Amino acid sequence: MNIKIKPVKKIVGELSVPGDKSISHRALMIGALALGPTKIKGLPESDDCNHTAKAFREMGIDIREESNTTIVEGKGLHGLKKPADPLYVGNSGTSMRILAGILAGQRFDSTITGDTGISARPMKRIVEPLSMMGVKIRAQGDGEYPPLAISGGSVKPITYKNLIASAQVKSAILFAGLYSKGTTKVIEPVRSRDHTERMLKYFGAKVKISGQSVSIKGGSELRARAVEIPGDISSASFFMAAATLLKGSRIKMLNISINPTRAGILKVLSRMGADIEVVNKKKLGSEPAADIIVRYSKTHGITITKEMVPSIIDELPVIFVLASLSKGVTTIEGVGELRVKETDRIRSMQDGLKAMGVVFRVKGDSVMIEGIRSLKGASLQSFGDHRTCMALAVAALAAEGDSDIEGTESISKSFPSFFDILFKLTLT
Numbered sequence: 001m002n003i004k005i006k007p008v009k010k011i012v013g014e015l016s017v018p019g020d021k022s023i024s025h026r027a028l029m030i031g032a033l034a035l036g037p038t039k040i041k042g043l044p045e046s047d048d049c050n051h052t053a054k055a056f057r058e059m060g061i062d063i064r065e066e067s068n069t070t071i072v073e074g075k076g077l078h079g080l081k082k083p084a085d086p087l088y089v090g091n092s093g094t095s096m097r098i099l100a101g102i103l104a105g106q107r108f109d110s111t112i113t114g115d116t117g118i119s120a121r122p123m124k125r126i127v128e129p130l131s132m133m134g135v136k137i138r139a140q141g142d143g144e145y146p147p148l149a150i151s152g153g154s155v156k157p158i159t160y161k162n163l164i165a166s167a168q169v170k171s172a173i174l175f176a177g178l179y180s181k182g183t184t185k186v187i188e189p190v191r192s193r194d195h196t197e198r199m200l201k202y203f204g205a206k207v208k209i210s211g212q213s214v215s216i217k218g219g220s221e222l223r224a225r226a227v228e229i230p231g232d233i234s235s236a237s238f239f240m241a242a243a244t245l246l247k248g249s250r251i252k253m254l255n256i257s258i259n260p261t262r263a264g265i266l267k268v269l270s271r272m273g274a275d276i277e278v279v280n281k282k283k284l285g286s287e288p289a290a291d292i293i294v295r296y297s298k299t300h301g302i303t304i305t306k307e308m309v310p311s312i313i314d315e316l317p318v319i320f321v322l323a324s325l326s327k328g329v330t331t332i333e334g335v336g337e338l339r340v341k342e343t344d345r346i347r348s349m350q351d352g353l354k355a356m357g358v359v360f361r362v363k364g365d366s367v368m369i370e371g372i373r374s375l376k377g378a379s380l381q382s383f384g385d386h387r388t389c390m391a392l393a394v395a396a397l398a399a400e401g402d403s404d405i406e407g408t409e410s411i412s413k414s415f416p417s418f419f420d421i422l423f424k425l426t427l428t
Contacts, residue, residue, distance in 0.1 A: 001409045003419060005396035007377070010248035010296070011425040017236045018044035019229030020257045021414050022167070023287060025094050026199050027227045028052050029102060031072030032061045032080070033178070034203050036224030040070040043229060047413045048092035055099060055112075058083040074224055077178060082108035086147065091117045091342060091413060094168055096146060097126050098196075101172030104135040105179025106152035113147035117384060122340050123148060126172045129160045133176055133184075157182030157218060164337070165189055165310040167261075170214065171196040178205065180218035187213045192310050193261040195287070199227075202286035230257040230289035234314040235415045237265045238390045239425070241318045243294040244274045245325055245398045251425065253292045255284070264311030266292075268319060272299040272326055299326040301371055306334025313337060317391035320349045323369040324358040325398060336365035342413070343385040352380045352392045356399060377401030386413040393422065 019042035029052065031038030043049060053063050053070075060081040062073040080102075089095035089112060096112050100123075103110045119140075127143045136151035157180040162169055170186045174196055177184025190212065197214050201207040203225055206217035236253050243249040258266070258278065270276055275297040281290040299322060304312070309332070312319065316338060323330035338345040346367060350360045355378040359370035377399045382389035389410050396403035411418045 002404055002406050003408045005393055005403050005405065007399050007401070008246065008397050008426040010246045011239070011242050012250055013425045014252045014254065015239065015421055015425065016254045017231040017239075017256070017421075018046065018415055018417070020232040021046055021048060021234070022094065022193060023195050023199070023229050023257065024049045025052050025098065026171070026195050027229065028056060028063070028072060029098060029175075030199050030203050030222060031074050031224065031227070032056045033077050033102065034074035034222035034224045035076045036074055038072040038074055038224040039226045040072065041068065041228045043070045044232070044414075045416060047090055048095060051089045051092050052095045055087045055089060055095065058085070058087060074222070076221060077105070078107065080106055083110060086111040086113045089114045089118070091115050093118060093121050096148065097123070097168040098171045098175060100126055100130060100137065100148055100150060101175035103150045103152055104130055104133065104137070104176040105155050109149070109151045111147055111149045117342060118146055120145065125164065125166065125169050129158065129169070129173050130176055132158050132160065133173070133180065135176065155180040155218070157184040159185040159187070161187045163189065165192040167192040167194070167196065174200065174214065174216050177216045177218055183215050183217050185213055185215040190307055190310050191261060193259065195259065198286040225285070228284040230284050230287055231255050232414070233257045233262055233265060235418070236292065237315040237318050238394050238418070240265065240269060240274070240276070240292070240294045241322045242394045242397055244269065244297055244299060244322060245394070247296050249296045251294055255289050256292050258288050258290045261311055264308055265315040265319070268302070268304060268308070268312055269322070271302050272322065273297055274299055301326050301328035301330035301369075304330070304332040309334050309337070314387060317345055317349050317387045318394055320353060320360070320367070320369060321391050321395045324353050324356070324360075324371060324375065324395070326371040328371055330369045330371070332367045334365050335367055341385065343383040343388065345385060345388060348381070348383040348385055348388040349391065352388065353395065355380060356395060375399040377403040379403070380405045382407035382410045384410050386410045386415065390415065390418055393419070397426070
């Protein structure tokens with residue numbers, strides 16, 4: 001599906017964005033493993049989360065909607081049943097990697113598969129630590145690619161030093177650790193997003209956090225809790241960038257996640273000169289949230305070091321857009337992980353922004369973008385990637401001349417209502 005986007009002068013208004021996708025996956029998973037009914041408010045309508053819910057339904061978990069609340073009837077750590085068929089997770093890397101850790105401790109064999117897009121996503125990063133835990137797990141291509149075949153059973157506790165900061169890898173190990181007799185520890189070079197350890201602790205797991213290490217003691221049952229999902233800061237970031245770039249803009253976003261391991265976008269935009277105000281701070285279950293107000297402001301280039309990247313990995317495409325219209329040069333180091341997302345996001349964003357007149361250089365795992373006075377409308381491609389699509393939509397709003405974006409159906413992965421909300425704000 002293609003969408004034509006005309007440039008606009010400003011965006012104005014108040015909005016809510018869908019619930020945080022990362023937190024939602026974990027709420028469904030932990031709710032299924034807890035004892036009793038977990039009630040979830042704010043679960044987003046996204047392909048990825050729908051695949052996670054479907055996988056647990058196929059393992060005997062009742063998940064239903066009642067009065068805008070999702071009820072997950074948890075059956076405990078060992079309450080899942082063997083699925084009749086391979087568990088299909090579409091293009092959701094989060095579902096596949098974290099499910100592998102959960103299935104490691106089950107008393108049945110299972111297979112996780114997905115669409116053609118996920119077949120190129122790296123899986124050795126979870127296959128190796130889970131194998132160290134005694135799990136029989138097989139993948140294609142020398143253990144690198146889906147589908148994953150898992151023979152559940154006995155799990156050994158380990159201490160694992162991960163070479164990359166990956167919440168999905170950490171989560172797979174921690175979930176497997178729930179089924180071990182002993183303590184499992186994960187050490188990271190930089191702390192990745194911490195939704196798993198926050199929520200496991202909220203549900204009663206024995207979790208300890210110290211610096212870049214997280215440990216979990218196996219064997220403790222989880223108890224059902226009420227969960228309210230805050231708005232996804234990654235989804236909100238597109239509107240933050242648009243309001244910053246378009247003169248006269250002012251938006252207020254309600255109940256957005258400001259988890260410190262995810263809120264790097266707020267720091268980056270502030271350093272670039274954006275006008276951002278965080279108000280009405282609160283706690284929603286295990287997660288901090290707040291309202292965020294963004295107004296138009298002139299921005300300038302900065303250097304973003306590799307240590308910052310884990311907290312902004314999903315926001316980098318729209319940061320590239322903001323950098324293209326900021327004064328001076330923006331350099332982002334250590335962005336190699338973007339190459340193994342739904343698409344190679346370095347290439348997809350480079351192709352799109354170059355078509356709009358941007359000087360976009362890549363050297364190894366670093367990106368350098370020279371800000372220009374104005375973008376030009378162009379024919380753009382999403383490459384089937386939801387974040388590329390939404391980032392280029394923001395660029396098109398700020399361009400001179402109309403743009404066409406091909407493959408806009410990709411937004412259903414995380415934010416199906418994106419264009420509806422965006423066009424509403426531009427008509428205010």
